[in-house]
Amino acid sequence: MSQSTPRHGNDAVVLLLRVLARLPLSWVTALGAALAWLISWLPLSMASAYRATLVNIMLCYPELDYRSAARLARRSLLETGRTLGEFSHVWCHPAEVSLARVKQVTGLDALRASYAAGRPVLLLTLHQSSWEIPCLVVGQEGPMTVFYQPGANEALNQLVVNGRQGTGATLVPADARGVKAGIAALNRREAVAILVDHTPHGSNNPSVPFFGHPVRTSNLTYKFIQRYQPDIYFVGCHRRNGADDIAVYLEPAPASMYDADEATTLAEMNRVLAELISRWPEQYYWVYKRLRRRDGEKRRYYRKEVVPFLREARRRNSTLDVSRLP
Numbered sequence: 001m002s003q004s005t006p007r008h009g010n011d012a013v014v015l016l017l018r019v020l021a022r023l024p025l026s027w028v029t030a031l032g033a034a035l036a037w038l039i040s041w042l043p044l045s046m047a048s049a050y051r052a053t054l055v056n057i058m059l060c061y062p063e064l065d066y067r068s069a070a071r072l073a074r075r076s077l078l079e080t081g082r083t084l085g086e087f088s089h090v091w092c093h094p095a096e097v098s099l100a101r102v103k104q105v106t107g108l109d110a111l112r113a114s115y116a117a118g119r120p121v122l123l124l125t126l127h128q129s130s131w132e133i134p135c136l137v138v139g140q141e142g143p144m145t146v147f148y149q150p151g152a153n154e155a156l157n158q159l160v161v162n163g164r165q166g167t168g169a170t171l172v173p174a175d176a177r178g179v180k181a182g183i184a185a186l187n188r189r190e191a192v193a194i195l196v197d198h199t200p201h202g203s204n205n206p207s208v209p210f211f212g213h214p215v216r217t218s219n220l221t222y223k224f225i226q227r228y229q230p231d232i233y234f235v236g237c238h239r240r241n242g243a244d245d246i247a248v249y250l251e252p253a254p255a256s257m258y259d260a261d262e263a264t265t266l267a268e269m270n271r272v273l274a275e276l277i278s279r280w281p282e283q284y285y286w287v288y289k290r291l292r293r294r295d296g297e298k299r300r301y302y303r304k305e306v307v308p309f310l311r312e313a314r315r316r317n318s319t320l321d322v323s324r325l326p
Contacts, residue, residue: 021092238279
């Protein structure tokens with residue numbers, strides 16, 4: 001009995017996604033936005049997703065007063081709800097259905113030139129807007145190995161893998177096996193895609209500034225650059241006029257990311273990420289607790305202990321003083 005319960009729970013999640021995929025996309029995204037809106041108006045002590053979003057925005061944009069940050073946080077949480085709603089359609093429908101929603105792609109000619117020249121390619125992606133879509137767009141262009149983090153739900157993992165591989169990409173887990181697959185792909189002068197705005201587990205990864213805050217940053221990107229000198233592109237997207245109007249971009253990395261030391265390369269990478277996020281800040285996944293470590297210690301920025309500081313900032317319409325936070 002105890003072993004069957006998790007399996008049934010896993011199946012229920014996949015069943016729910018398949019049911020949502022049968023609804024019109026506009027309904028699903030509206031439902032996700034509505035649930036996010038309700039969460040954003042719960043008390044700060046209860047609304048953990050909104051609280052994390054608000055804290056991140058206030059710390060990354062200290063020039064915003066509380067009211068401005070709160071408005072942006074609510075818009076962002078609504079966009080996150082829409083993005084999460086979209087997943088059911090991306091993972092459960094053929095890739096062509098999702099690709100039909102892409103109305104603009106910029107930078108693709110440069111990527112095609114890299115492929116034509118037989119260059120190894122490193123694609124750096126982020127949790128921005130409809131972040132499942134760029135993988136499908138770029139996967140059509142040539143062999144691509146994509147790192148991902150498997151979850152505990154095996155049925156959901158399989159659904160996600162099948163969806164992301166819909167146009168030819170190969171997904172590998174972000175572990176030692178995945179690194180070997182990435183090395184093999186670059187040796188074959190193919191493309192490797194890495195989600196670079198997450199927090200790696202290994203303590204050997206350095207702390208690098210991100211929006212002015214030191215965050216643990218994966219050094220795998222630097223190792224690949226030093227070994228293979230690949231053509232590097234930042235890849236992302238944003239919604240222009242709803243879920244059926246997505247613009248995908250590929251932008252070459254600055255020259256400063258090549259032939260530099262680890263600290264410089266990763267600082268430049270995080271600087272570009274911050275620039276891309278700031279173009280459409282309401283469409284970034286601010287729920288992610290990227291700032292949870294500072295000076296080598298785990299901080300409690302996202303726990304309920306921060307609520308009194310947020311209430312004080314709300315009362316004064318001020319920002320957060322990071323030096324006072326728990």
